[in-house]
Amino acid sequence: MPELRQSIAQHYHERTKYDPQTIASKSKRLDWAKQPVPFKEYKIGSNFDLKPYIEEKLEDFTNNPEAQWWQRLSRLLFCSYGLTAKMPSMGSAVYLRAAPSAGGLYPAEVYLVSRGTQLLPSGLYNYQCRTHSLMHYWESDVWQALQKACFWHPALENTQLAIIVTAVFYRSAWRYEDRAYRRIFLDTGHLLGNIELASAVCDYRPHLIGGFVDEAVNELLYIDRQQEGAIAVVALADLFDIKQNLPTWRTALPSATETNYPEIPDGELLKYFHQATEIQAGTTGKLNLPEVKQEKSLEDKYNFPFCQKISTATTPISWGEKLEDLEITILKRRSTRAYNGDYLTFDELKALLDFTYQPQHYIDQNLDIAPDYFDLNLIETFIAVSGVEGLEAGCYYYAPKAQELRQIRFKNFRRELHFLCLGQDLGRDAAAILFHTADLKAAVAQYGDRVYRYLHMDAGHLGQKLNLAAIRLGLGVSGIGGFFDDQVNEVLGIPADEAVLYVTTLGKPR
Structure with a gap:
């Protein structure tokens, strides 16, 4: 029997792999005159300035509940995606944000939907990070339309606010072409990680929603689906309201699996793939089942025979009184540009x-003990160790349920890691490199x-937690979205079925 054709997700992944034999021929010179602006502007709307609330201390609002409410929302948005630094670049400036982004391109846009509260009128808001303000660009009640688009998700029944994250595709595609789709969702995962942790600081609980009618959410936001698309919805529960102390629900819903796709030219694959993964209106059956998030399996996926098993049990990181050190860490986080080659402990x-x-x-x-992801059962973690005191060099599988490392290769891979990371010195000089993978089929x-969206957002979410933990410990950390895909599996001994999603390097900063 002939082999079944790959789905569009598998086709996209195979086609956007970097290969040492072809990467040079596929690279292009960037047209800096066409570099996209990573900000959205609105000519019409009402502006809600959030700066006064971020500049004042919490105790200054002790007897002012309204100001406290505004300060919590202001801090949440600022810690999630606010501007944290301004760097000179080629005669202009690059604005760095609380969440990292490949190439500093920041494809994500953050919208706030209000059901209509005493302090925030109903309608649509865009978070303007340059001015740390909310632009109220649509004043009508859209909450019921959001509920309908999200298949009447239970988290939207009692909440009053929701965040919608979109992607402006060209911002990343300008530099990374069709492979930009991977980076867009990794970047969104970074943002979701910040939203999770900043919510804990500000007494919210984010409820992640990945299953929605894409066209309906895009229309609700009045965005052009050819240029921008909704990729995640987050119902924002206020923990000061007992009615909003909600259980968790299923976060990920399935889409169709497309195998009957045409020949797609380079440069058009990203948009075709995104539209192919949309959930359509009128979808029935499996989508409408009131399922709770799947129970996690009791065992880790890989238990390689005869491998050494090393416990990772340890004392938790302290984030300070009322998580004040977590907030500081989020705002001072930077991607490391170079390591000095020293060992980690x-x-x-x-x-x-x-x-x-x-x-x-x-x-x-007071951190969330079961934060929302799409499905962490699908994500595996492998660690290439080059310089960790007390740990033999080699490649390890991390078993999170057993909380142990399981060694699968015995070798120092510094030279190979330099190659696998496209010749970046970060790969050579890092003390350890984590690889997030998934069995895509x-x-x-x-x-x-x-699921391609879900996998990369979950990998980015995990990557952001690694980022913040490393900064808190005074270490260097940097995510890498460009690598030689197939060669990673071959060199490190990672099972061939595992598609590499994301690479995070760790070490001592130079």
Whole structure:
């Protein structure tokens, strides 16, 4: 029997792989005159200035509940996606934000939907990070339309605010072409990680919604689907309101799996793929089942025979009184540009893994012990160790449920890692490099082609937690979205079925 044709998600992944034999021929010179502006502007609307609330201390609003409400919302948005630095670049300036972005291109846009409260009128708002303000550009009630577009998700029944994250495709595609789709969702995962943690600081609980009618949400926001598309909805529960202390629900819904697609020219693959993974209006059956998020399996996926198993149990990272050190860390985070080649301690590596994968250890610090992801059961983690004191060099599988490392290769891979990371010195000089992977074929079988979005957002979400934990410990960290895909599996001994999603380098900053 002939082999079944790959789905569009598998086709996209294969086609956008970097290969050492062809990468030079595919590279192009950037037209800097066409570099996109990473900000949205509105000519009409009402502006709600959030700066006064971020500049004042919390105790200054002790007897002013309205000002406290505004300050919480202001801090949440600022810690999630606010401007944290201005850097000179080629005669102009690059504005850095709380969430990292590949190439500093910031494809994500953040919208706030208000159901209509005493302090925030109903309608649509765009978060203007340059001025730290909300632009109220549509004043009509749209909450019921949002509920309908999200299949009447239970988290929207009692909440009053929701965040919608969109992607402006050209911002990333200008530089990374069709492969930009991967980076867009990794960047969105960084943002979702910030929203999760900033919500804990500001007494909100974000409820993640990945299943919605794309066309309906795009129309609700009045955006051009050829240029921009909704990619995540977050119902924002206010924990000061007992009615909004809600249980968790299923976050990911399946889409169709497309195998009957035409020949797609380079440069058009990204948009075709995005539209192919949309959920259509009128979808019935599996989408409408009132399922709760899937139960996690009790066992880690890989238990390689005869491999050494090393416990990663450790003391949790302290984030300070009322999480004040977490807020400081979010705002001072920067991607490391160079490592000095020095070793990490094994305790440092264990602390990074503990914060990223073991949220239940942080209940005493009032962090969410079960934050929303799309489906972490689909994500695997491998670690290439080059310089960790007390840990033999090699490649390890991290088993989060057992909280242990399982060694699968015995070798120092510094030279190979330099090559795998496209010759970036970060790969050579890092003390350890984490690889997030997923069995793409199995994931598509479970969720359809839309799972490609979920996988990369979850990988980015984990990556952002690694970022913040590393900064808190005084370490260097940098995510890498460009690597030789197939060669990673071959060199490190990662099973061939595991598609590499994201690479995070760790080390001592130079």
